Amino acid sequence: MxxxxxxxxxxxxxxxxxxxxxxxxxxxxxxxxxxxxxxxxxxxxxxxxxxxxxxxxxxxxxxxxxxxxxxxxxxxxxxxxxxxxxxxxxxxxxxxxxxxxxxTPNPTDLDDPLGEERFMPVPGITHRYPDRVLFYVTHNCPVYCRHCTRKRKVSDPTSAAGHDQLGAGLDYIRAHPEVRDVLVSGGDPMTLSDERLDQLLGALRQIPHVEVIRLCTRNPVTLPQRFSAATVEMLARHHPLFLHTHFNHPRECTPEAARTLRALADRGINCANQMVLLAGVNDDARIIREVNVWLLRQRCRPYYLFQADLAQGISHFRVPVARGLEIMRALRGPVSGMAVPTYVIDAPGGGGKIPMVPAYVESIDDESVTFRNWQGLPYTYPSR
Ligand code: SF4
Known part of the structure; x- marks a missing residue:
């Protein structure tokens, strides 16, 4: 049947x-x-x-x-x-x-909000956490998002990653056996041709200590046509390959995007969504819930909900953190936990991602912990 x-x-x-x-x-x-x-x-x-x-x-x-x-x-x-x-x-x-x-500049804006330059041992590589690096392979994107956290570099032709830079980045990864996870990013790496991507992913796959490759791309949202059957096959040759994308609004949840995410999932490419909380776009639990249940139907996991960074020229997108926590509280319960992302602030200056969690616990002592469930009802549990 x-x-x-x-x-x-x-x-x-x-x-x-x-x-x-x-x-x-x-x-x-x-x-x-x-x-x-x-x-x-x-x-x-x-x-x-x-x-x-x-x-x-x-x-x-x-x-x-x-x-x-x-x-x-x-x-x-x-x-x-x-x-x-x-x-x-x-x-x-x-x-x-x-x-x-x-x-309009905001006094809290920073040139390099995530300290990506500070943790850049060679041009094009950010090595902030012990076991993983960000590898910038292009400065181009099909659509330039006004809320982009890398506005200072993305779309700037002088920051284009040339052949030498890519080679130096690969050399750095080869020389660092602690790196087991590489996030291929940019710009949008899917703006490279299939041939160049295949070469780059193949070169990474040849490095014995690189276990996982993550492709960070907004093409499923802005240009889902990019993932032809041949492209998906090429990507699947480099498993284990994960894809991180960036759906923010239900209007982006189209049949074209659904078919792309399903085609990637069919070839074992696990997709995860990194939404950014944006004022006037998705600062509403109903909107986020709709995107996330749609993503689950396409086998794409809602992964992070990012508080907007302190990048120049995007302060009008920032949502108060208290509002973000309210949204998180409203998300948990009415839909499965699979549709609830982790709300994080990427700490300014390179402190890394810090989860923001609504306060469910009201008190804790040697005897018991008292908390409220998603409906606001009080419960008690023994402390040990
Ligand atoms: S696709 Fe990503 S890198 Fe490109 S402009 Fe949008 S947020 Fe920035």
Whole structure:
């Protein structure tokens, strides 16, 4: 007996489909629309491009002009088509179109919020924890997220990782037998060609002490077409390979994204989601729950919910930590714990990820611990 098919879209994605902007590409045949190279070539990069898709506010037009020198703007047609034409509060629009708030520095902003440069023994490698490194392999992304924590480098051509830098990074990993886990990051490593990725992953796989490779990519969200059957096969040759991605909003939970995540899972590539808590995008337990139950249906694990970093020009996205804790409290209980990520603050300056957990414990002594459950009901348990 065949099991009934599970829905590929989240309810919000389905409800808003009619208000999205795909119709302006109605004359583009599906064959081209589903070709990631066409999507890359036809990215929206100017205010004029965007005006075809959404009605820009005066502030957005000014922000596009004034942020151009600091951080590129680019949207794939696929991602742009998820935006609501007239709704300036649209969660996709907030992530992809500059706002004037980006131009206002906040006294708490830091140049290098996570101390990635401080822990950089050779260009392109951050070695902060004993057994794992971050390996930056490109500065390019299909869509430049306005909340990007690496704005200082991503999209900057002068920070591009050349052949020599990649070679030096591989040499560093070879020379450090304590490194058993490599996070291949950027920018977005899926902007490399299949051939280059295959070579790079193959070189890592040749290092005996590298046990796990993690590919950090937002392509399942912004350009799911990138994962052709051949690409997925190529990736699966480098197991154990994990993929970390970054869904933030139910509008991103589309049939295209679902098919990509399922294809990766079918080839044993475990996917995990690293959501960022963003004001005006997903600072609502209902929104996060909807994304996370959709992710589970596609066999992608909700892994982290990040408090936004103290990067320059993103302070308008920051949600008060107390609000983040309220959201976490509201998540636990109504849905399975599998849909509840770990809420973390990546400590400024390179202190690492610190879990933020709502206070369930009310008192603890030698006799007993008193706590409340997800419904707020009090319980007691012996201390030992
Ligand atoms: S895909 Fe990742 S690296 Fe690229 S702009 Fe978005 S958050 Fe930054």
């Amino acid at each position: 065949t099991a009934p098919a599970l829905p590929e879209e989240s309810p919000i994605a389905r409800d808003v489909r009619g208000s999205s902007s795909r119709s302006i590409w109605a004359d583009v045949p599906d064959e081209l629309w589903n070709d990631w190279r066409w999507q890359q070539r036809n990215r929206l990069r100017t205010a004029e491009d965007l005006e075809r898709v959404v009605t820009l506010s005066e502030g957005e037009r000014r922000a596009i002009a004034e942020t151009a020198g600091a951080f590129r703007m680019a949207l794939t047609p696929y991602y742009a088509a998820l935006m609501a034409r007239e709704d300036p509060a649209c969660g996709i629009r907030a992530q992809a179109i500059p706002r004037v708030d980006e131009l």
